[in-house]
Each structure stands twice: as C-alpha cells, then as structure tokens.
Amino acid sequence: VSTHLAVVLREPPVGELTPESFEVVDRPTPEPGPGEVLVEVSELSLDPYLRATLVGRHLGDAAVPVGGTVPGRAVARVVRSQADQLTEGTWVLAETGWQERAVVRAETAKVVTVPDGIPRSAVLGALGMPGLTAYAALRRHVQPAPGDTVVVSSATGGVGAVAGQLARIAGARTVAIVGDEQKQETALSVLGYDEAVIRGRDGWEEQLAAACPARIHGYVHMGDAPTLGVVAEMLAIGARVSLVGIQDSYGDGPRTMLRAGAVMSARASVHGMVVFDHLDLEREQTTRIGRFLQEGRMVLHEDRTTGLASAPEAFVRLMAGRNQGKVVVEVS
C-alpha cells in the first residue's frame, strides 16, 4: 500500500493557532472509486477563510475534528481516473485538503485553463477565488471611477493585491494600508499603489489623511477593527465600502464596530462581501484579469513555500498578516 503525507489538526482550533496546532502524518493513499479520480497535489492554496472553516463558521462547512485533514484547494494533476471526463495527466483545481494525494469526485474538480504565459497557480489567486473576491468587491460594491481615491487594507495579500491593481486600472488613485515596511515597498514598487501607509505606527492616521486629500471614495476592508474605524472617519460623500474580511470573524478577538454616524454623514454604502454570492462574475473576472496579466498591466504576487510540511507555519504567518502576497505551498 502506498502512502502520502497529510496535515491534520492536532488540537481543537481555539484562539491563535501555532504550527504545533497541526501535525504531519503519513496515511495510506486510497484508490479512486467509480466517478472519482486520484490526484497529486502540485500547489496548495492557503486562504484566511480556512480559519473560519476549521471551527465550522464558514458557510455551511462542518468544523474539522481533531485528527481530521485540514481542508484546502489545490492545483493538482490526475494520476488515476475512474471518471470518463477526466483523463490521467489533466490539471485540475480541486478540494484536496492539505495532503500530497487525494481522491476527489470528478465533477467537483475543475479543469485548469490559464492564458498563455500565465502560471497555473494563478487559478489559486488572481484567476481564482481571491481574484473573484477582489473583482466582485470592486465591480459590485466599490465601483471605482477615474479620479476616485480607493483604499485597500491588507493591500498586498491575495485579495488586496488584485483589488488595488484593478482599482488602479479603473483610473483610481490607490492607497495601500499595510502592516510593515516590506509590504509598503511591495505595494509601491510591485503592485503600483500611489501611496502606502503602515497601520498602527505613530502618526499613521495623519499619513493616511495626507495620502487621501480628496478623502476616501472606495474602501476594500480586510483589516482589523481600528483600521475600519480610522477609514470610516475619512469617507468622502457617497463613499462605497466593501467588507471583505473582518478579523474577529476568524478568531475570538474584539468585535469590529462601525460608527453609524460616519456612514450617514458620508451618505456612504457599506456592503458585506461573500464571494459565493458573486460566482456569476467568474467568466468576466477570468477573461479580464487574464488579459491584464498577459498585457503586463497586472502582476501575480505570490508568497511561495516548499513542501507540504511548510503549510502549518505558512498558514500561521498568513493569519498573523505576515505573508507577502497570495500564499501558495509547492507540494510536488
């Protein structure tokens, strides 16, 4: 019997996770049954929503029990097929979980197609769910117009990097809110933001205000409660806010509160974003972002680690906001 590595939960996922919250185990590789395929994971996607999934707070997903494989999406290659529609060697996007090999139902695996010259891992980021999240947040909520000032928090992360670049392409002045100097540098020199402010530093509120002389017309929120509070007081008349990620929804921290009077004085609109409400935009997203990537108007920004065993530490870095771009684990 052949075996493969998998990452399982070592303890109940309470509070802040550490690499020791997880465990790498060896397990027998199952055979695919009728309608199933065995896939070999190439690149595993780590995303913030997984934190909520672990405790059963993401959509309808059940909580992950101790000893259960951590869920996750990956680019993988079919190595054995019991399904007519997927031949061996086909590249797919599938819910494999954090493991080297997985059996999945063929109809839940999606054949990976990327434009010429674009790496396959783009389907985990700009051409996948993070990209769709950013695309829908801008298209449906923020609706940037040329000359608008659009602020993005977690501005260099998987969603933020796409949102900021899309807002720039739409003609907006873009301002990044980031967590450290390295990200500030990335925001400015890689992702093309006009300004980048490090949140929490002395004087950062004044820096943000100075970076937004016409106030803030659009805001993509994936930050902490204080960041939302600061931005809310700088909204321009008619501002649009997309709540894409709220830190306290992942863990057990203080609740993020928004001052209703700030929304009212700005005659702002604040929208809750859950990407699964916007799957109808997927074709539009992949067509447009694919073209922007090919034309070099947008870049992929990935934080890559090597080996399945690196996943726990990479995930902990992601949840602490210490990742540099879309987190991808190279598994094989």
Added chain:
Amino acid sequence: VSTHLAVVLREPPVGELTPESFEVVDRPTPEPGPGEVLVEVSELSLDPYLRATLVGRHLGDAAVPVGGTVPGRAVARVVRSQADQLTEGTWVLAETGWQERAVVRAETAKVVTVPDGIPRSAVLGALGMPGLTAYAALRRHVQPAPGDTVVVSSATGGVGAVAGQLARIAGARTVAIVGDEQKQETALSVLGYDEAVIRGRDGWEEQLAAACPARIHGYVHMGDAPTLGVVAEMLAIGARVSLVGIQDSYGDGPRTMLRAGAVMSARASVHGMVVFDHLDLEREQTTRIGRFLQEGRMVLHEDRTTGLASAPEAFVRLMAGRNQGKVVVEVS
C-alpha cells in the same frame, strides 16, 4: 409698526432641550423689499433635523445664536408681495422660521399644490421632505419586494409612518418598532403595520424575532443605538438597511455603533440617507404618494398643536420621541 410673535433660542442648545430653552418674543414685522414677499404662517413643521441645525451640524447651515429665531419650514400665505411671480393670497411652502409672519425671497418660496381632497399640510409631511426621505429610503436603499419583511423604527413618526405604508403597498410584511402602547396601537390600527413591537420592554428582542420569522430583509433606521444593534443581528441574507436618523447625531449621547460582522454575515448593504441627495425623486414621490393618499391606500398621520407658543413644547416632545405622527403647529 405692526408686530408678530417669534420663538427664539433663550440659551445655547446643549444636551437635552426643554421648553425653557426657547422664548416667545414680540418683534416688529418687516416690510418685503424688491423680490421679497411677506407671508403669514399657517402651519409650521417641526422636524428632528432642526436639532442638528441649532448647533450648526445640519448640512452647511450655521448654528443658531442665542436670541436668534428658530429655523423651520411652514405652509404660509402671501400677504404682501414685491415679487411678480407671487401674488397676494398664494399659498407657499417657505423657510419662515418659528414665527407668525416672515419676509422671504420669492424664489425660495414654493407654491403649494396638493391633489384634491388632501390637506395643504401634507406638503410638510407625506408630500414634503419627510415623505421624500421615506420614499427615497425605500426606492433607493431598502427596495422592498413582495414577501420581504421590512422593519421601521420610529415607525409612527413623520418619516416612519410614510415608510411603513409604502413598504406595505410594495407587498412587504411590515413590522413597526415603537416607543409606547399608544404608538403600537396607531401602528397597527391606523398605519396598517402587520406587527408592532415596543422597544426596550422585557422580551422585546424575542417579540421582534417572532414578528420576523423570515428575518429582516429591509430596515429603515431612525432609532437609538440598542435598536440598531438588535435589528443588525436579525438581518436576512442580502438585507438592505437605510440609516435615516441616528439619535446621537442630534445630541451628545453615546455613539451608535454597528457590528461589521453582522453586515458581512448577512451580505447586507447599509446606506446613509440624507434626503438632499434624492431631490431628483421629488416629482415621482409627490405623484405616487398623492395618488395613494387620494385612493385612501395611505393616510396622513399628524400630531397637531395650536398656537406658535406651543412649538417649544411640541419640539421637545418630538426630540424625546413622544410625538404621535408628523408634528405640525397650527399658527394661524
């Protein structure tokens, strides 16, 4: 020299106002200059936004100094004209302030036209700014669909009574949040709400939940901070909230905070409503609401007092939420 009564500020408007915050004085009636008219006030409108105006916190209006006439809008009749477009005897809607007579520039006075059988005072309520506020909140923000559950706080007030009736006409199940038994009775038997819950009473949250078995699809907020907090946790997926009035924007109370996670889980949209952004809807509002009033599908709900001297006490009742409907002072 003829004189008339006016109500002025007796002291700086800090905190909760009392009837003694105001003073009724006798003052000389001025003559209209070129382009001006002298009007006699018939019915004076009292509205919550005036509280913010007093301290210079409503749009660009300057604060009212001690000794200054309290601002306000009224139905009035032209008694002397120095303007070609307004002949004596014409009924107008004008910014007269709280006084029996006022000189106003003719171009700022609006000729009053109401459908047959509708009292002129409707232009202060359902056919005026409160009605436009309600109309725009529903048309642009709440967008009730048949079968939706729409909740209105301050449900029997000048804006709320119109909002609730419009939502009912749009086919929604309507639920009133009110402050006392008398308003509960009014909500149910006069304004046609399906349910009415008295906020702040023991078990009122459970009553609201029971009144909204499919949760809350639309919410028109003019209440206090706890009410917003309770409703936010009962939003249905895709809910729309219009922030029409926030108590702490009038006074110096605690700030109304909204839990961002509640907005996000419901994928809700929260909109700040300032009626002056929606003046383009005025013709539509007056045409439709005028027809609803004529057809008897909607009723006017007024809280009338008599004599200019009754204005301070009526205004204090309004700000304390003890009014019964749109507050109108019969001046002459």
